[in-house]
Amino acid sequence: MTSSHREGAKRVSPLAPASASFGVAYGVLAVTAGMGVVAPIVMSATTFAGAAQFAAASVLRDGGSVLAAVAAAVLLNARYLAISVSVAPAFRGSHLRRLLEGQLIVDESWAVAQIGGGRIDRRLLVGAGLLLFPCWVGGTALGVFGGDALGDPKRLGLDAAFPALFLALLVTLLVSRRVFLAALAGGLIALALLPVAPAGVPVIAASTVCLAGLRRR
C-alpha cells in the first residue's frame, strides 16, 4: 500500500457511503427480482459495476429473458473495453496481478486516476477500487439480508455525488481546445441519444468521439 494507493482511496472516499448505499438498494432490488441471496452477492463481487447490475435485475424482475438481461448489462459495460485498452500501458506485473487489478476498473476509480494526456496512475485507480469494492459487495450483502437498513440513497442526495465527481474531474482535463471540443461532442451525443437509445448506448456512442483523434492534426 503506497501513498498513491491511499490518495486514490481518499479521492473517492465520499463515494464510499454512496457505493454501499446503492449496493444495499441493488441487494433489495435483486431479492424482489427473485435472484435469491447468494447470486446478487456473487454478481457484485464478479461484475462490480452498478448500473449493469441494476439493469440485469430490473429485466429479471419484469419477467424478461436471460438474453435480454445479459444484453442490457453487457451493453452498459461495453465502455469498460475501451477504458481497459486505454489504461493498459499503466498495468505492470504478472498476468494474474494485471487480471485482478483490472477488475478494480470502474468509472469512479478510472476517473480519479486521470493524470492528464489520456494517461492514468494505476495505483490511484487500484487504491480507489480497493475502497469501493468492499463497500459495493458489503452493501449488496446488507441489502439481500437486512433490507433497506441505510435508507433510500436518493433521499440522502447520494445520486448527485456521481455526476458531481465526473464533472469536477472533467473540468481538470479541459486544458486545450481539442479536449474541450471532445467533451462538448461527447456530452451532446449522450444527451441526444438518452431519450431514444437503450441504456449504455449513449455513453458508448459518446466514446467514439475519440476516433476523431486518429485524424492527423
Add this chain to the structure above:
Amino acid sequence: MSATWLVVLFVGLFTVAFKAAGPVLLGGRELPRRMTEAFELLAPSLLAALVVTQAVGGTESIVFDKRLVGVGAAVVAIRLRAPLIAVMVVAALATALARLV
C-alpha cells in the same frame, strides 16, 4: 442452471473479460502513438457523457429532477476551487435539502 445464475455467469464473464482485456493482453506496453492520441479524447468525451447520463438520465428518457440542484451546487463549488471531496459532499447535501422541501 436457473435464469438468475445464467445471468450472473454471462454478465460476469463479459465484464471480467472487458476489464481484463487491456491490462492482461497489452499491459505494460506502450500503445501505438496514434492510438494514444485518440485515447487522449476518451476521458473528456466519456466523462462528459457520464455527467449527462448521471445528471439527467432516466429509462430511455431525459429527466430533470433534484439531481440538477446538486450538480448546480457542484458547479459553484468547482468554480470556488473546492477540493474534489467537498464538491461531491456539497452536491449530495444540496440535492438532499432540495428533496426535503
